[in-house]
Amino acid sequence: SQITLPSKTHRQYLMRGLNSNDRADAIISHYQWIDSLKNIALAHALTSPQEVPVVRFEAKNGEIYTVHASSAGKAEREGESTLWLHDNDNTLLASLTFCVARSNGRTVLVIGGLQGPRRHVSREVIKQATRACHGLFPKRVLMEVIFQLASRSNISAIFAVSDEGHVFRALRYRLSKGRHFHASYDEFWEGLNGKKLSPFCWQLPLQMERKALEEIASKKRAEYRRRFALLDDIAASVHARIDPAVVSGKIQTKI
Template identity: 35%
Template sequence: MQLSFTIQILQLYFNIIKNGKGKGEINTLKKQIKFIFRTIVYLPSSLKVGEFILKHKELKDNIFNYPMLVSKVHRPYLIKGLNSHEKAESIIESYNFIDDFFPAKLSHELYEKGKLLLSSFSVKDDSFFKIYLCIYTNFDKEGEINIKLADSYENIIGTLTFGIIKQKEKKTILIGGLQGASKELNEEYIKNCTKNMYGLFPKKLLFEVLCFLEKTLKTNFMKAATGNFTHIYTSERYTSRRKILSDYDSFWKSLNAFQEKNKLWYFTESIKRKSLEEIPSKKRNQYQKRYRLLDNIERDILNKFKGEDNENTYNTF
């Protein structure tokens, strides 16, 4: 890297310190000293991320609304045990995923607004839900991209966070976290949401949406997920302050994932559906409506990336 370009990157970081607003803003002397020190410690990786941002037509301006991005190589990120070089590579690959597979109009909207509406759907009680794809993520340590399920009041019912990582030269969609509902929503409300979606659990729906997205984009990437022993909150930095509240291992196992020696979970295929013959007769109607709901969400996502209007928006099943 030429000295002149290195200076441009450092100037970018100085401008982010000075003008960055929002999540991860470096707005106190203590934060600024820490950021400068850590940037020096992890200089090669910091320069790599900075170079990518400077050359990126969208991020070079939008970075000032998401200064957190330049600090991610300084902390545990995506899964436990990544070194700073691997973190930088994952961050870059995650935005390359958007640039390479999304239509230009959608990628521009995503970078500008931070979210895309993938689907809106009405359920049993005539309430409706929305599924968003987001960047500039809430759960910033767990990846670069969120898939969110929200109700009609924009309350978040669940969030799946993922990034892209290379494993043995194979690109992998790696789920770094799967979060439940906002604290404001009680357990009874979530039970009602599940009931109104014909017994479809919100977290399972989010994974289905990820599979639909990967299928629509035809990425041919592997899919993997963090587990109880690889989540970033098992890193030494967080063990005394943060705890994993979910049993990731049991959930992924319920989706027929298998665990490798590295303690990550891998998915060989999308979720298999039961045939109607396998389902007790009294539950068949519910399953048919559930499958119809999933089919329409998948169609919404396909239409979104084809540039067509979503015909199924607000349909009741």
């Protein structure tokens, strides 16, 4: 679905520091992983030129949020597949591009790009979405989809590009593409309890540990319960999408 696929190994791709063989291996591994998915519709969505809805969940006040998937398209230097989070008004809130590769005999997921909304989208829209999702930022919602996708598709580790490791930080792209690089990846990965392995790469946990309710101030427990319930709904939606035999609870995942 990407006409530039043959030339990817000759340019900066996924993460700085990879050689042409590394890039080729990562691309081949990604499509082998796609072929291994039980759900043909999900495999199609992750390779589709157009966005395809894959997960839908209900937030506060009945607002519906939808995660779409597609091939990487315009973010083709950052991976092979992209996830997109849209709100009730179809406003793009965040996007994440990744590739599933092999490392030391293991299947690993590598995040090459994580972007917020378009410039014309106000901060108030993001604040409203965060409130509707009980304190979860849009990028954090997409990460939950990644965590659940990894847990159900034989992913052994999750890696993510650092600020300096992003492909547009390479010398040849710094002047032409640097203006597209805004938020700090390092700060976000650190907030997810990530571990920086090298100047270019972070390792993220496979799942985010939840605080025990007893450790949370009593006045905040109700909000945390709602947040945990939302995370459970997202997980159920992802699991139902990955495994056709799974039927999610109250959220309808067939879109």
